[in-house]
Amino acid sequence: MNKLKKLSLDERALIVKYLYKMAKIDYKIVEEEKKLINEIKNELDVEIKETDLNWTIEDNNLLKQITKKSERINAEIYELINKVMEADHIEHHNEKREIIKFMSNTLGAKSHIEAKIVPLLILDESLTKMLNETADLCEKKASNWQKKKATKQKKVAASLSWEENGGKRFVTAVNYELSTPGGSRCAEQNAIGMAIANNPKLQFKDVRDIVVYGSGGLSNPLYPCGVCQENLRKLNINNQIKVYTYPNDYDHKNGELPTTVYEMSLKDILSR
Ligand SMILES: [Zn+2]
Incomplete structure (x- = not known):
């Protein structure tokens, strides 16, 4: 509070x-x-x-x-x-x-986020893979997982990485909307669940990067919603988590990665 x-x-x-x-x-x-x-x-x-x-x-x-x-x-x-x-x-x-x-x-209440624009070249291999797989999975996801009536579907994918044995591992997850609000789940929250399933001993301090991508009725850059921020805040015990989003004009359909992405610390997002 x-x-x-x-x-x-x-x-x-x-x-x-x-x-x-x-x-x-x-x-x-x-x-x-x-x-x-x-x-x-x-x-x-x-x-x-x-x-x-x-x-x-x-x-x-x-x-x-x-x-x-x-x-x-x-x-x-x-x-x-x-x-x-x-x-x-x-x-x-x-x-x-x-x-x-x-x-x-509360929709549209977002205030300005200070994001750094970073070239893909300076990011590590794990992040490059995350950026590719997040967008890829989001575009591949079948439409039956979103609300039927929505004219523009809100498709989201998110990847989450963590430190393990001196390297980084990551998982990629998608959102789904089966009923609102209780029965729908954001991609970020699903990624947390997947990460635990992949490493049941996962510690909050080992969580590293989050990549978020939106398509359909959503435009990039896309940030974790209020509830996801609340979830991620609990994992951010050493202010170690960074969030990466895609440029507004990025289109994954041509199969290429963006040349730059937005980088910001979760702490900055939370302190808005
Ligand atoms: Zn969310």
Whole structure:
């Protein structure tokens, strides 16, 4: 909750109010939900009376402004909503619908990322292979793994490398959308799962590079979403993880690698 703690008192109060709204969406607040929200309230240092908890249209606008600030803030709000939603151990369709609303409101809220442009020539062999295989796999993936109705499919592939026995190993994974939001998985998260399967003893500190590629309805450079950032942050214990993305005009269909890519440290992405 580090980013949320830095918001103004009004903004922090609004987030607590929003969590009440989320909890109430199935028409009742259970004790577990109340307890959890109270804990969050204390941690955010917010005083708010039960009578002041009615959600208004102005609140909607204020929340929108908060979500435009940074992906990190959105990731933290999203994490809190999930916790509240899971507090009563029952899955609610209303809550899921509200989460989708929240996520779609935060689309396009990306702030500028400081990326270094690096020539492919200076990258190591493992990264060059990752850049080739990530784009390749993404383009090859069958369309049935994306939402049927989408006119432009959001196809993503991601590679993740780690240090092992003095060298680097990597895996490449894709995203899939079987149901939203709970049943879809990002390529980055799938890559983490694959990496563990390939090296069950994998340590966070050994994770090195992430390559992300998008096609279909997505344009490059493509960055890990808020939830993936939250996942990757936990692995980034020595600020050792770097993220690589492709130039906007890159087209893998001609089979060649880009001459330059974007490089940034995960730490920089997270501190936006
Ligand atoms: Zn993601």
